[in-house]
Amino acid sequence: MDIKEKVIIVDVSGRCNQLIAREVRNLNVYCMLFGDNASIEKILCEKPSGIIITGEGNADKLVSDIMSSGVKTLDIRNASDYKDVIKSFLYDELKLSGSWTMKAFSEYMIEELREKIGDKKVLCALSGGVDSAVCATLVHLAKPESLTCVFVDHGLMRKNEPQEVVEIFRDKLGMNLIHIDAEKRFLDKLKGVTDPEKKRKIIGEEFIRVFEEEAKKIGAVDFLVQGTIYPDIIESGIGSKGLVKSHHNVGGLPDVIDFNEILEPVKDLFKDEVRKVGLEIGLPEAQVNRQPFPGPGLGVRCIGELTKDKLDTLRDADAIFREEIKNAGWDTKIWQYFAVLTDMKSVGVRDEVRSYERTVALRAIHSIDAMSAEFVEIPYEVLRKTSSRITKEVKGINRVCYDITSKPPATIEWE
Ligand code: XMP
Secondary structure: OOOOOEEEEEEOOOOOOOHHHHHHHHOOOEEEEEOOOOOHHHHHHOOOOEEEEEOOOOOHHHHHHHHOOOOOEEEOOOOOOOHHHHHHHHHHHOOOOOOOOHHHHHHHHHHHHHHHHOOOOEEEEOOOOHHHHHHHHHHHHHOHHHEEEEEEEOOOOOOOHHHHHHHHHHHHOOOOEEEEEOHHHHHHHHOOOOOHHHHHHHHHHHHHHHHHHHHHHHOOOOEEEOOOOHHHHHHOOOOOOOOOOOOOOOOOHHHHOOOOEEEOOOOOOOHHHHHHHHHHOOOOHHHHOOOOOOOOHHHHOEOOOOOHHHHHHHHHHHHHHHHHHHHOOOOOOOOEEEEEEEEEEEEEEEOOEEEEEEEEEEEEEEOOOOOOEEEOOOOHHHHHHHHHHHHHHOOOEEEEEEOOOOEOOOOOOOO
16 A cells, blocks of 8 residues: 555564554554564554554663664653654654545555456455455456355354354345355264364365355355454564464465465555545444454354254254344454354253253453453343343353353363
């Protein structure tokens, strides 16, 4: 993207802390984040309007190179209160105009995609997640007739989600969407498998196989769309101590598709910016503000062997929990919340008769980056109502627990 006003942030601690970068973006200025292994040549190549040095560290050579480069620089190393200082640097000292808005970005990106795609063919894997949804919609707005979207429905999505994907993208937006109902295929492959890592692996591999078969039918395409976002680039290690985060997302697609080039329309954006673009280009709020959802879906929230019966039970319990959280107005306050179907059965009484049924666990956490998380203190009345509804309305559940563990030592998901 051709951006005239650009600020470079150099985190000399090598950790590539994203806070300052997000602060600058919120002030409507485009910025890029570099670690302590950046060179002055690499920085100057970007022709920045200004440079901000942050982090607790020295990187003496790099800092002195920056200081003597002639580019206006703000040094906020070790500063705790930097908000006003940054604002004044951007607007008073650099005299920037603050033109980085998601409206401007959307218009620019649609135009750029239109030019780049021309009459060529584009393929996009739509997962229902916000990144791929925004990418697909940008391409659709640029060149609707060039785009084919493939949505592999592995049968591990939440209640009504597959129908919603089809409704939004095919019916409302008019996208050329291929919906592959692969539920049976996935469950057949997963039959008898209880080990969480094996489940994950099978789901990932099967996803690739289904997509590969579909891609063969479509034939060669010119572009494959990927929903890479800026934190993916930062976290894949641009600093010397780049975050070590295992890649959760289904990889391997590029290997099975015959294409020439990858299109990554939102690779310069932070997650909150992707969401803003989504709203800007007309995606429904519920789609845009969707909470994080693991690629293997309910496969990692249904403990033990996956069966259609257990998954349907989990879907019903999860839908009730989500509905009650929303009714109580807590849906916008919680980072991620969901139900887990444990593999444990316990004794209960139903209609004065002994029952022996499964336990559902509810999980709700606050987090900033999913690396650590704290359980949320949901009001007891919300939990009480959820528990009473789940045990009444969902067959096979006689006990509901609330998970009060933070991460670490627990993880957010149970598997
Ligand atoms: P954990 O359980 O590792 O989860 O604390 C951290 C965050 O990542 C999500 N998650 C996944 N996302 N594929 C994904 O795309 C996965 O296999 C996966 N496993 C966990 C989880 O929902 C949480 O937001």
